[in-house]
Amino acid sequence: MANLFDPTKFGDIEVSNRIVMAPLTRNRSPKAVPNDLNVTYYEQRATAGLIITEGTPITQQGQGYADVPGLYLPEAVEGWKKVTEAVHRKGGKIVTQVWHVGRVSHVSLQPDGVAPVAPSAIPAGGKTYIINPDGTGAFADTSAPRALERNEIAGIVDDFRKGARAAIDAGFDGIELHGANGYLIDQFLKTSANQRTDDYGGSIENRARFLLEVVDAVTKEIGAGRVGIRLSPVTPANNISDDQPQPLFNYVAEQLGTRGLAFIHLIEGATGGDRSFTQGGKPFDYHELKETYRKAGGTGGWIVNNGYDRDSAAQAIESGYADGVAFGKLFIANPDLVQRFKDKAPLNTPDNTTFYGGGAKGYTDYPSVEAVA
Numbered sequence: 315m316a317n318l319f320d321p322t323k324f325g326d327i328e329v330s331n332r333i334v335m336a337p338l339t340r341n342r343s344p345k346a347v348p349n350d351l352n353v354t355y356y357e358q359r360a361t362a363g364l365i366i367t368e369g370t371p372i373t374q375q376g377q378g379y380a381d382v383p384g385l386y387l388p389e390a391v392e393g394w395k396k397v398t399e400a401v402h403r404k405g406g407k408i409v410t411q412v413w414h415v416g417r418v419s420h421v422s423l424q425p426d427g428v429a430p431v432a433p434s435a436i437p438a439g440g441k442t443y444i445i446n447p448d449g450t451g452a453f454a455d456t457s458a459p460r461a462l463e464r465n466e467i468a469g470i471v472d473d474f475r476k477g478a479r480a481a482i483d484a485g486f487d488g489i490e491l492h493g494a495n496g497y498l499i500d501q502f503l504k505t506s507a508n509q510r511t512d513d514y515g516g517s518i519e520n521r522a523r524f525l526l527e528v529v530d531a532v533t534k535e536i537g538a539g540r541v542g543i544r545l546s547p548v549t550p551a552n553n554i555s556d557d558q559p560q561p562l563f564n565y566v567a568e569q570l571g572t573r574g575l576a577f578i579h580l581i582e583g584a585t586g587g588d589r590s591f592t593q594g595g596k597p598f599d600y601h602e603l604k605e606t607y608r609k610a611g612g613t614g615g616w617i618v619n620n621g622y623d624r625d626s627a628a629q630a631i632e633s634g635y636a637d638g639v640a641f642g643k644l645f646i647a648n649p650d651l652v653q654r655f656k657d658k659a660p661l662n663t664p665d666n667t668t669f670y671g672g673g674a675k676g677y678t679d680y681p682s683v684e685a686v687a
Contacts (some may be wrong), residue, residue: 318628319656322363322616322637325576326539327487329363329407329638332631333652334579336401336619337366337411337490337544339382341443341671343453346384346539346559348393352676353400360406363638366395366490366544366579368623369413369497372477374425376498378415379443380451383669385412385480388433388590398485400449409488409542412532414470416498417459417507418552420444424457429467432459432523433501433508433515439553440496443670451671464512466477470498471527478532478541493526495585496552497500499525503566518565526569538574542614546581547603548593564606571610578607579617579640586642588623624655650682659683 316322319331343352359365371377371384384390394410401408417432420442424430443452474491481489493499501507502524508515514523520655525543533541547563548556556562570578582600584591592598604616617642618630627639645651647664654661668676 316631316634316677318624318639319630319652322615324364324542324617324638325406325411325488325574326537327364327576330405330636331363331652332636333363333627334617334638334640335359335362335365335645336642337368337492338642338646340370340669340677341379341381342673342677343383343393346371346374346382346387347390348383348397350396351674351678352383352393352425353396356397356408356518357400357404358678359645359651360404361650361652362406362645365401365406365408365662366640367396367408369411369492370426370477370481371413371415372473373414374423375431376414376473377423378419378430378456380423380445380618381443385410385477385484391480391484394481394484394486397577402485407487407542409490410481410484410486411490411492412474412481413492414474414498416501418442418497419454419459420454421457423630430457430459431462432498433462433488435459435461436495436507436509439554446472461510464514467514467524471524471531473536474528475531476535482536482540488542489522489532489536491532491541491543493525494544494546494551494581495549496554497526500546500554503562504554506553506555518562521562522566525566527573529570529573533573533575539576541575542577542579542617543570543575544579544581544584544599548583548591548598549581549585550593553583553594557594559598560596560602563603567603567607567612568610571607571612575612575614575616577617577638579619582620585620624658646676647680649680650684654683657683678681
């Protein structure tokens with residue numbers, strides 16, 4: 315029987331334990347370039363079995379928040395190299411979350427101030443993070459998007475491919491495609507955001523087409539064993555929803571099961587909220603989803619996320635339900651989370667006023683158990 319601290323493999327990525335650092339947007343990379351503070355932040359957390367970085371846009375068009383690190387500038391790739399080298403020196407493994415936000419953006423973040431793009435011209439209706447003219451950060455309403463033309467979609471698929479290649483060039487052990495939380499891939503999947511009438515809208519097969527084209531492009535570029543994907547079947551994040559999430563994601567899982575991916579990273583329930591949250595009129599069956607993936611031939615790691623603590627994570631691993639458990643806020647406040655879990659030590663409390671933007675405070679200054687001792 316496996317436990318939380320046993321080594322395993324996610325595709326081609328060998329990890330020292332089953333404790334995964336979830337992707338966490340922190341808005342501390344001005345001009346989309348990773349810096350020395352980012353290096354320290356990730357290096358501090360290198361004892362995680364696997365670090366999944368904050369969402370990393372593949373193009374400026376794909377950027378929806380100010381001061382997040384990208385993959386589309388040569389200097390950003392050089393900045394990420396410092397991060398990956400630091401994590402590897404500590405014996406850690408790190409993948410980057412490859413991201414296109416779609417409609418969840420603001421004109422001030424887009425090339426030449428144009429409208430964000432989306433499957434359909436339906437506003438997200440949420441908030442994003444921008445930099446004001448006076449240099450201060452602030453949350454602002456997302457801008458109304460325009461619908462992508464049919465002939466533009468292949469170019470965005472290729473942008474994902476280029477982003478995957480840039481990630482490997484930067485020294486990452488692999489990538490995680492951001493297919494969750496109401497961003498572009500999720501927008502194509504779900505009925506509330508996708509009202510297209512061409513071959514990218516309507517049926518489940520059509521709405522899943524964009525996701526599968528992106529998966530096929532990046533796996534061809536860097537190898538399936540270095541590619542994972544994050545999914546959130548029922549989260550309402552960024553005002554996303556679907557009328558029938560179970561058949562939609564069962565189809566997605568079946569298709570992904572044939573593609574040899576490194577891992578599936580699943581957000582259960584509402585991101586950062588109610589784990590029992592559901593859409594479509596009945597509870598979502600995550601066990602059915604996993605069974606569908608395995609029956610289709612999927613051998614990649616099954617990583618679960620949302621509200622787990624040490625005991626529930628241990629139970630998920632020991633029962634065989636999960637191969638890894640991802641933690642977000644706990645890793646913000648506890649860079650040595652793995653050691654704290656081993657020792658059953660008290661945990662630091664995250665300061666949510668410092669989650670987005672700023673400097674070292676609330677980012678690299680949380681004490682380790684050793685420092686407290």
